[in-house]
Amino acid sequence: MATSRMPRGYHPHIRGDAVMFAPGDYGRVTKPDGTQQWWVRGPNGNWLLLTRHRVTEHEDGTIIVAPSR
Numbered sequence: 001m002a003t004s005r006m007p008r009g010y011h012p013h014i015r016g017d018a019v020m021f022a023p024g025d026y027g028r029v030t031k032p033d034g035t036q037q038w039w040v041r042g043p044n045g046n047w048l049l050l051t052r053h054r055v056t057e058h059e060d061g062t063i064i065v066a067p068s069r
Contacts, residue, residue, distance in 0.1 A: 018064045018065060018066035019065050020062050020063070020064050020065075021040055021041075021062065021063050021064075022061070022062055023061040024041075025040060025041045026038065026040045026041070026063055027039045027040075027047070037049060037050075038050040038053070038055050038063075038065070040065065050065060052067065052068045053065050053066065053067055053068060054066045054068050
């Protein structure tokens with residue numbers, strides 16, 4: 001995955017509101033201990049790790065990402 005100059009966990013569209021991502025614009029890595037890391041495609045095409053966000057999966061393959069409160 002490409003690196004970004006944006007701070008880790010930052011996504012310009014995820015601030016106060018939730019944002020929807022379609023399949024292909026997000027990814028998930030499940031570690032052997034069962035924890036998951038979510039990644040989203042940034043506006044410049046780079047992949048960004050979500051560190052303090054809540055992810056909700058939907059049956060249609062989309063996800064909603066909202067800042068953790």
